Amino acid sequence: MRPHHYDDERAIEAINPQYNARLVRRVDQTSDLATFWVRFDGEPTPFDAGQYMTIGVYADGKLWQRPYSVASPPEEASTEGYEFYVRLVPIMRFTTLLWRLPIGHEMRMIGPKGRFLLEPDDDRTHLFVSTGTGIAPFISMMRQLALQGRPRRIVMLNGCSYVHELGYRELLESWQRDRTYPLTYVPTVSRPDDPRNAGWTGHTGRAEGVVRDVVHDLRLRPEKTVVYICGNPDMILNVESLLLHAGFPEFHVKKELYWPKGKVATMPDGSPAPSGAPVAS
Numbered sequence: 001m002r003p004h005h006y007d008d009e010r011a012i013e014a015i016n017p018q019y020n021a022r023l024v025r026r027v028d029q030t031s032d033l034a035t036f037w038v039r040f041d042g043e044p045t046p047f048d049a050g051q052y053m054t055i056g057v058y059a060d061g062k063l064w065q066r067p068y069s070v071a072s073p074p075e076e077a078s079t080e081g082y083e084f085y086v087r088l089v090p091i092m093r094f095t096t097l098l099w100r101l102p103i104g105h106e107m108r109m110i111g112p113k114g115r116f117l118l119e120p121d122d123d124r125t126h127l128f129v130s131t132g133t134g135i136a137p138f139i140s141m142m143r144q145l146a147l148q149g150r151p152r153r154i155v156m157l158n159g160c161s162y163v164h165e166l167g168y169r170e171l172l173e174s175w176q177r178d179r180t181y182p183l184t185y186v187p188t189v190s191r192p193d194d195p196r197n198a199g200w201t202g203h204t205g206r207a208e209g210v211v212r213d214v215v216h217d218l219r220l221r222p223e224k225t226v227v228y229i230c231g232n233p234d235m236i237l238n239v240e241s242l243l244l245h246a247g248f249p250e251f252h253v254k255k256e257l258y259w260p261k262g263k264v265a266t267m268p269d270g271s272p273a274p275s276g277a278p279v280a281s
């Protein structure tokens, strides 16, 4: 199927006095998942791992901007820029513009914002639960801890529809293999019967279906575990309620919702957005 950004014909402004940053690099993972690096033209703004920046461009006279969790560590902001891991949502708002931007294109970037942060000197096991691009803030946190030489015990549960959508898989597998981290990486695919997942021998099912087994099998104790959940709001609320029932106190659970609960991507005529399945986990 023709990727949706090709149908987006809005005129993107190359020059605007509000621009203060530019797109410096891009790596495509699939036709609708990509990593983008945006760098400030001037001094970078300091941020904490787990926070988000808001990036945007002007098109047809209007600023289109959205928040994105930073996936890179704060230490790289002045050199590499800020790394964002983004899904193309097949409706004409911001991501269809982002997909059309050439490298070097100017952008507006503001921030940081957000309180989805690591606690200082927290020696509890960290259970990171995400769907899709919700993995981004955890990658920033882990990269920062690695750079500081202070890795923490981490269990990383990431759910996607398809194996090829699992973000940062190689990095996480290599960290696990070479013991850079005391890390248990638990990827799960929610559509095991789809031919695109043929040969997959790992976990299957949605993150909320797998999390209870993970807690049980790895013997994660509520009083010694801090839980961070990020991405799809329905998944977040389901995982949170499962964990609260399993005895995890509310203040041990931190959440970052990427869009309001119950909001499904729709096309301009009101029909549900096709593939890319924005709301699937």
Ligand SMILES: Cc1cc2nc3c(=O)[nH]c(=O)nc-3n(C[C@H](O)[C@H](O)[C@H](O)COP(=O)(O)OP(=O)(O)OC[C@H]3O[C@@H](n4cnc5c(N)ncnc54)[C@H](O)[C@@H]3O)c2cc1C
Pocket (backbone or CB within 6 Å): 052, 066, 067, 068, 069, 070, 084, 085, 086, 087, 089, 091, 092, 093, 094, 095, 096, 114, 132, 133, 134, 136, 256, 257, 258, 259, 260, 263, 264, 265, 266, 277, 278, 279
């Ligand atoms: C704090 C915060 C951090 C965020 N970080 C990221 C990030 O790191 N990577 C990222 O891809 N998005 C992230 N988002 C979502 C992002 O801001 C945009 O909403 C998204 O990129 C879609 O933009 P849009 O303008 O095309 O559509 P929008 O009008 O913003 O969203 C339309 C619909 O698309 C769906 N949708 C939005 N985001 C996603 C997604 N990531 N995956 C699947 N479906 C989605 C939802 O149903 C939403 O209602 C974050 C959101 C918040 C609030």
